[in-house]
Amino acid sequence: MRLSPLQSRLAASLAASLVILALYLFLFAPSAALAAELPPVGFYEALPGARQLDEMFPEASYQSDFHSFGLDVFRRAPAGVAPLDIDKPTALNLEYGKSTCYMVERSALFGNRGGGAANQSPQPLDASPRPLYISANTCLQPSSNGTNGDGAPPPQLILTASNSSETACKGPKQNPRPNEGVVFKEGAATFKFDASSDVFIGITAPNVSTDFHGVYNFELAASLDNYMHQYQEGGRAELLWMDSDSTSALLVTRNLTDNEDDIRRVMGQGPPYDLYVSHKGASAVRGLRHSLCGLQNMAEIKVSHSKDGPPNGLVKTSMTRFGSGNLPKQQFHFVSLNASSSYVGYLVRKPNAAARVKRQDGSPAPQAGSVVFPATEFQTISGTNCKIVTDLSFCTEIQYAVPGNDNKFNNTALAKAYDDQAKAMYANFEKVMMQIPCEAPRIALYSLSRNCDDCKAAYKKWLCSVMMPRCEDFGSSNAFALERNAGQPFPNGTQLPDSVKAVLADRPFSMASRNKFIDETIQPGPYKEVLPCEDLCYEVVQSCPAKIGFKCPQPDMVSFNSSYGLRGLNGSTVSCNYPGEARTPLSAARTLLPSLALLCSFSILATVLSTG
Numbered sequence: 001m002r003l004s005p006l007q008s009r010l011a012a013s014l015a016a017s018l019v020i021l022a023l024y025l026f027l028f029a030p031s032a033a034l035a036a037e038l039p040p041v042g043f044y045e046a047l048p049g050a051r052q053l054d055e056m057f058p059e060a061s062y063q064s065d066f067h068s069f070g071l072d073v074f075r076r077a078p079a080g081v082a083p084l085d086i087d088k089p090t091a092l093n094l095e096y097g098k099s100t101c102y103m104v105e106r107s108a109l110f111g112n113r114g115g116g117a118a119n120q121s122p123q124p125l126d127a128s129p130r131p132l133y134i135s136a137n138t139c140l141q142p143s144s145n146g147t148n149g150d151g152a153p154p155p156q157l158i159l160t161a162s163n164s165s166e167t168a169c170k171g172p173k174q175n176p177r178p179n180e181g182v183v184f185k186e187g188a189a190t191f192k193f194d195a196s197s198d199v200f201i202g203i204t205a206p207n208v209s210t211d212f213h214g215v216y217n218f219e220l221a222a223s224l225d226n227y228m229h230q231y232q233e234g235g236r237a238e239l240l241w242m243d244s245d246s247t248s249a250l251l252v253t254r255n256l257t258d259n260e261d262d263i264r265r266v267m268g269q270g271p272p273y274d275l276y277v278s279h280k281g282a283s284a285v286r287g288l289r290h291s292l293c294g295l296q297n298m299a300e301i302k303v304s305h306s307k308d309g310p311p312n313g314l315v316k317t318s319m320t321r322f323g324s325g326n327l328p329k330q331q332f333h334f335v336s337l338n339a340s341s342s343y344v345g346y347l348v349r350k351p352n353a354a355a356r357v358k359r360q361d362g363s364p365a366p367q368a369g370s371v372v373f374p375a376t377e378f379q380t381i382s383g384t385n386c387k388i389v390t391d392l393s394f395c396t397e398i399q400y401a402v403p404g405n406d407n408k409f410n411n412t413a414l415a416k417a418y419d420d421q422a423k424a425m426y427a428n429f430e431k432v433m434m435q436i437p438c439e440a441p442r443i444a445l446y447s448l449s450r451n452c453d454d455c456k457a458a459y460k461k462w463l464c465s466v467m468m469p470r471c472e473d474f475g476s477s478n479a480f481a482l483e484r485n486a487g488q489p490f491p492n493g494t495q496l497p498d499s500v501k502a503v504l505a506d507r508p509f510s511m512a513s514r515n516k517f518i519d520e521t522i523q524p525g526p527y528k529e530v531l532p533c534e535d536l537c538y539e540v541v542q543s544c545p546a547k548i549g550f551k552c553p554q555p556d557m558v559s560f561n562s563s564y565g566l567r568g569l570n571g572s573t574v575s576c577n578y579p580g581e582a583r584t585p586l587s588a589a590r591t592l593l594p595s596l597a598l599l600c601s602f603s604i605l606a607t608v609l610s611t612g
Helices: 005-028 050-056 106-110 165-169 260-268 292-298 412-432 451-468 498-504 517-521 534-543 558-562 585-591 596-600
Strands: 090-094 097-102 129-140 158-160 181-184 188-195 200-203 217-222 230-231 239-242 248-253 273-279 301-303 315-320 327-333 342-349 370-372 376-379 386-390 402-403 470-472 482-486 527-530
Touching: 090 097, 097 165, 106 129, 129 158, 129 200, 129 230, 129 292, 158 165, 158 188, 165 200, 181 188, 188 230, 200 217, 239 342, 239 376, 239 402, 248 342, 248 376, 273 292, 273 327, 292 342, 292 370, 301 315, 386 412, 386 470, 412 451, 412 517, 451 534
Parallel strands: 230 370, 402 470
Antiparallel strands: 090 217, 097 200, 129 188, 129 217, 158 181, 158 200, 239 248, 248 327, 273 301, 273 342, 315 327, 342 370, 342 376, 386 402, 470 527, 482 527
C-alpha cells in the first residue's frame, strides 16, 4: 500500500517519538540490577553503646546546640508558676493570706541579653553563681475600716527567693530567714540572690484583721545590673525646703552638677525628678512611703513632668540655675496650700526606660530603675505679710520669703520691686568702683588674692540679702528672728497690742525695718527678720579695697545683734540668713559656704554700714 505524502510524514514522526521514548527508558529508569538482595550488615550492632562511649572518652560531655531556638523551648515554668523576664516589671493583685510565685529561668541569667537569640553563647553547666537583684513595691494595700484606733497600716508583704519552688512558693508562715527572703518595709523590698539555676520568687500577703478590707497589689522586677526599685536609706536629703509663706512653698533639689562643662547637657535634659506630697500624718501613705507606685496611687499632690503624669495646677516644676551657686537644680514652687499646715514631700528619681536594654558595646548601662529618697518635711505659716520671691533677674540667689503686702503687690510684682531697688543701689556701688584701678597688673592691685570681680560678687550677695530680709511671722517662735516694723499697722489695718508695742518701744531697731524702702514702699506691717549671716559682711571687707570705706560691726558690739546673726547656733532651724540657705536641717549644706574661721581672721573695723 502506497502512503500519501502526509501519511509518510506522520509515520516518520511517530517512529522518531518511539525511538526517543525507548532511549529515555534505557537511560533514566531505575536499574533492576540494584534490586538484588544483599547480605545483611550488623550496622547497629557495630556501634559502641553509651556505656562504652563513657569508658572510651571519660572527659567528654554533651551540650545541646539549640541556642538559636532558645532554651525556653525546652524548659517551661512548673504549673502555677509564672515566668519573670529580666528588667521587665510585672504587677498583680494578691488577696491577703495568699501567695503567688514566679520563675526566672537559667537561660535568662547566663544568656546574652544584648545580642538576641541568634547570638546567644552556650551556657556553661558549671557557671559560677550570678547575682540576681530582686526588688518589689507595694502599689495598693487593704484599706482601714476605721475601727483600728491607732491608724496603723496593714502588715507588709513578704518576698522569698530560692532555687527550689517548694521553698520560695509555698508561702512562709513566719518571717523568712535572712538567706531566703525579706519582709517589705514601708512598701518596698530588695533582695540579692546568688543564682546558678532557675530562681523561684514568691510574694506572700499575710492575713489581716477584720479592721481592713481590700487586696494588695504589687510590682515585682528582677535585674542583673541593679535593683529596679530602690529606696535610699539614710544619707543626705536630696530635696531641700527653702521657705514658705501662708499659701506657698519653695523646694529645690541639690545642685545636679558642679561641672561647668556639664551644665548645658543637664539643663537640656529636662527635670529628672517627680515629687509626691501629702499632709503630715496622712494615713493613706502609711506603709507605702518607700514605694514609687504606692506614692503614685495614694499621695495627695502628685508632681510628674512625664507625658503620662497628671496635670497639677498646685505646683510648677522646672529646671533652673537660680539660687545657690547659679548651678542646675530642679525647683518645685507650690501655691494654694493651706495656711499653718505641715506637709511631707517624697522625691523620686524617675525610671530610665531607655536603660532597660543593656548597651551593645559592653559599657555599663545607666540606672534603669526608680529611686525614692528620704522624705522632706515643710510647713506653711499663718501670717499673710511674708511672701515667697524667686527667679529674680538681678538678685538671682534669693529664694525665700520677704516682707510683703497683698493689698499693694502680688508675688511677681513684689519680687520685681525688690529686685529693681537692689539693682539701683548696686549701680551706685559701681560708680564707686570706677575709682579703683581694676585693670592694673596683679602686683599693683589692692590685693594679691582678690580682685575687683571678687569684690563686686561679694557686695552684690550682701546687698541682696540686706535689701530683701528673710521674713517670718511676727508670732514666730524662732529665737534667732528679730522683731521689725512693730510701729506700723498690718496690711489689713490691725495693729499690735499696745502692751507689745510698749515693750518694743525701747528698741528702736524693732520699731522699723532694716531699710526705709520696706517701710515706705512695701508697708508690710510688723514681722520678724532672720538676720543676715555675719560672714556676708566680712566677705565684702575681705574682697574689696579699703578705699571704698565698707566696714562691719564685731560680735561684741551692741549694734551687731540688730544687724547680723551667727551660724551654727541651732542645727534644727535657720539661725541666720545666707543666699541658698535651706530651712531643711542640713549640716552638709555648710560646705557650700565660705570658711568662717578664714573670714574672721581679718581685722574688722567696728562700724555699722547703714543701707537706709
